[in-house]
Amino acid sequence: MINLISKFTKVLINGNKYYILWVTFLLVLVLIGLHAYSRQLIYGLYTTGMGDEVSWGFYIANFAFLVGMAAAAVMIVIPVYIFKDKDVKKIVIFAELFAIAAVIMCLSFVLIDLGRIDRMWHLIPIIGIFHWPESMLTWDVIVLNGYLFINIFVCFYFLYKKYHNQEPKTWIYLSVVFLSIIWAPSIHTVTAFLFQGLGGRPFWHSPLIAPRFLSSAFSAGPAFILIVLILLDKFKAIHISEHTIKRIRQIVTICLLINIFFFFSEVFADLYMPTSHSINLAFLLGVKGKSILTPWIRLSVALSIIAAIMFLTPKLMKNNVFVVIACILTDIGIWLEKGLGFVIPGFIPTPLGDFVQYKPTFNEVLITISVWAGGLLLYTILVKIALPIINGEIRKE
Amino acid sequence: MGDNKNKLSRREFLTAAGIGAATCVASAAAISPLLKLTNKFSLEEFLQKNYRELTPEDKKRIFKRLEREISKKYGVKAKISDPPPLKGVKxxxxxxxxxxxxxxxxxxxxxxxxxxxxxxxxxxxxxxxxxxxxxxxxxxxxxxxxxxxxxxxxxxxxxxxxxxxxxxxxxxxxxxxxxxxxxxxxxxxxxxxxxxxxxxxxxxxxxxxxxxxxxxxxxxxxxxxxxxxxxxxxxxxxxxxxxxxxxxxxxxxxxxxxxxxxxxxxxxxxxxxxxxxxxxxxxxxxxxxxxxxxxxxxxxxxxxxxxx
Known part of the structure; x- marks a missing residue:
């Protein structure tokens, strides 16, 4: 055991200067956020930009986006096992490790959003009161924790076997992987249901929300994984074939196009013959009144369209630099749309027609950044430990 | 074999220990504002059950505690009652x-x-x-x-x-x-x-x-x-x-x-x-x-x- 710890400590503290800089940078951000969160605990959520009118903000916005990123890990898994795509197989582990980090970020965002974190135990079945099946939030607790558990198991089992120089037992590995394939869309569907089930909020009360959540997730998630893989390949940490990149790129492109289509479908339904229920979207887009999110959402649409055009231009896709740029545009575009661009407009106007604008406070932004930094730090550490095991540099003697 | 390769060198051990210690100190400093909270924590309040699971004795005890807390905070003698819903009334x-x-x-x-x-x-x-x-x-x-x-x-x-x-x-x-x-x-x-x-x-x-x-x-x-x-x-x-x-x-x-x-x-x-x-x-x-x-x-x- 001590031997094992010292092996991994060795791996973690030895890296090139970029690695050291990156980890230090993230660690500092986490600590700053921890300080900001302490302030929030003492003075209450008053330290955020939220209020009775816009009662969810930056935290829940990032939560909604990250649930999608976590779910999207499965899009990498599907081609491997369903289409028997052997070449993509070896990179599955990176997607699943990311799913772990993303789900932990999701859970953190929900927890920091609670007014009474000290009463969190009320949410634990049996000890507390679990209002299941009525409350969609309880469903979310189940699917998110289940997904986290599944992914931890898959990753641990895979790395454990590799470490012991054995091949993972196909039936164990496969059955859990299939479970995760079924499970992954559920976390995003349930999160979408959390919003679209609310009859009093016309902006969210649309059957297209869950499909939109899935299409945006399945483009943003694989786009992020593609960036990671191209970077790992560049730093010679692992070799990624052209075929793998192409396969993931196709997934991103198709889902991105579907997502843009869904968005315009929703805009059309709301704005062709505007009803009183169209007001949230009209306000968001700046068609009627002007939200401070108007430039935000317009930028989101622009970035998505530019990324789609880039993905559809074969000449550009020959160069990995452009692939990475298109992926970054996709991720930013969808973060803008699925984050604040989705959560905040549901509250504006309020059910009593009040147009209250929302802006996160500095403290709120620091906390949000720190959750992201914490998640990326966790992912960095997981990848750093996994790499030598996958490449066969660390083995049990 | 591999012993030397896997064992941490003295330098590495010190580095790891240093990083660990520095992170702990920095985290403690980061959450130091929380010291202001400690005097407010009450175990009884923390473990209190949902109203609908409380027995009459629980309620009596809790209401007493709340009355005490309120009179301490506001200097006013408050009475916490629990009027039941009336039958046949909506x-x-x-x-x-x-x-x-x-x-x-x-x-x-x-x-x-x-x-x-x-x-x-x-x-x-x-x-x-x-x-x-x-x-x-x-x-x-x-x-x-x-x-x-x-x-x-x-x-x-x-x-x-x-x-x-x-x-x-x-x-x-x-x-x-x-x-x-x-x-x-x-x-x-x-x-x-x-x-x-x-x-x-x-x-x-x-x-x-x-x-x-x-x-x-x-x-x-x-x-x-x-x-x-x-x-x-x-x-x-x-x-x-x-x-x-x-x-x-x-x-x-x-x-x-x-x-x-x-x-x-x-x-x-x-x-x-x-x-x-x-x-x-x-x-x-x-x-x-x-x-x-x-x-x-x-x-x-x-x-x-x-x-x-």
Whole structure:
């Protein structure tokens, strides 16, 4: 055991200067956020930009986006096992490790959003009161924790076997992987249901929300994984074939196009013959009144369209630099749309027609950044430990 | 073999230990503001069960503790009661918008009666100043200056508060059942069980719920010492609250504070199940309407246009 710890400590503290800089940078951000969160605990959520009118903000916005990123890990898994795509197989582990980090970020965002974190135990079945099946939030607790558990198991089992120089037992590995394939869309569907089930909020009360959540997730998630893989390949940490990149790129492109289509479908339904229920979207887009999110959402649409055009231009896709740029545009575009661009407009106007604008406070932004930094730090550490095991540099003697 | 390769060198060991120690010290420094919190923690409060799982003895003990805490904080001797719902009663309210002059006396009477936080200010009732010829909330204004109240020739006024729905979305979405509908139809919150997720605020179509974003502040001399556990006792930072039809009064046969405060008699309150009650007579004889009836939450707040 001590031997094992010292092996991994060795791996973690030895890296090139970029690695050291990156980890230090993230660690500092986490600590700053921890300080900001302490302030929030003492003075209450008053330290955020939220209020009775816009009662969810930056935290829940990032939560909604990250649930999608976590779910999207499965899009990498599907081609491997369903289409028997052997070449993509070896990179599955990176997607699943990311799913772990993303789900932990999701859970953190929900927890920091609670007014009474000290009463969190009320949410634990049996000890507390679990209002299941009525409350969609309880469903979310189940699917998110289940997904986290599944992914931890898959990753641990895979790395454990590799470490012991054995091949993972196909039936164990496969059955859990299939479970995760079924499970992954559920976390995003349930999160979408959390919003679209609310009859009093016309902006969210649309059957297209869950499909939109899935299409945006399945483009943003694989786009992020593609960036990671191209970077790992560049730093010679692992070799990624052209075929793998192409396969993931196709997934991103198709889902991105579907997502843009869904968005315009929703805009059309709301704005062709505007009803009183169209007001949230009209306000968001700046068609009627002007939200401070108007430039935000317009930028989101622009970035998505530019990324789609880039993905559809074969000449550009020959160069990995452009692939990475298109992926970054996709991720930013969808973060803008699925984050604040989705959560905040549901509250504006309020059910009593009040147009209250929302802006996160500095403290709120620091906390949000720190959750992201914490998640990326966790992912960095997981990848750093996994790499030598996958490449066969660390083995049990 | 491999021993030397895998063993940490002296330098590496010191580096790892140094990083670990530095991270611990820095984390402790980062969370140091939390030291201010330690004196407030109470294990008994932490472990307290949901109101509906409490035995009569539990309640007695908890009410005593809360009374002690309140008298310590406000220097006022408070009494926390727990009036049970009356049998055969379903409360309802009718607001005659033909009579409402938008003076907002109800808003402030409610805030005082219910020990709502004054800073930041928490109000349960919102009076909407509507444009003539419309029932459009988007063009309505709620923060009109006091001088613009009573201008019934230009506007009409519609107070909105919790509609005490028979099928309340807020109750459905609560993940921990910290809120529920009582047998007399009043939707209540256990302020000691709510985790502060604010899903109920998102679910409510009537903007009936409020959240304590900061520690509630009430001047000592304004505290109403006549309290009930499920309604007007002081609230905590970080939990949701709402109008409870003043159950500390109404379950003891009195009117709500808003009904009492209304100078024009625009508000009527009573038992929906009693055919002789004032509210039933109005509902039976007048033309009443329900706000956002299409959402089918079956509110027990009725509006009526009537000059009389």
């Amino acid at each position: 409360y309802a309210m009718v607001i005659n918008v033909g009579r409402c002059i938008g003076c907002r006396k109800c808003v402030y009477a409610c805030m005082k009666e219910n020990n709502n936080s004054r800073s930041p200010q928490v109000q349960y009732i919102r009076v909407m100043r509507m444009e003539k010829g419309k029932i459009d909330l988007e063009t309505a204004v709620h923060d009109y200056p006091e001088s613009e109240a009573g201008q019934t020739d230009k506007y009409w006024y519609m107070p909105v508060q919790c509609h005490q729905c028979e099928d309340p979305p807020c109750v459905k979405v609560c993940p921990v059942s910290a809120t529920w509908k009582e047998p007399d139809g009043i939707v209540v919150v256990d302020y000691n069980w709510c985790i502060g997720c604010r899903y109920c605020l998102a679910a409510c179509p009537y903007y009936g719920r409020r959240f304590n974003w900061a520690e509630p502040q009430i001047p000592k001399n304004e505290l109403n010492p006549d309290m009930a556990y499920l309604s007007n006792r002081p609230r905590y930072k970080g939990n949701a609250e709402k109008c409870t039809f003043c159950l500390q009064r109404t379950r003891n046969g009195r009117y709500t504070a808003c009904v009492e405060a209304c100078p024009t008699g625009a508000r009527k309150f009573g038992n929906l199940l009693d055919a002789e009650s004032e509210v039933r007579k109005i509902i039976d004889k007048e033309r009443v309407f329900i706000l956002k009836e299409e959402l089918n939450t079956i509110p027990k707040m009725y509006y009526v246009f009537s000059k009389a």
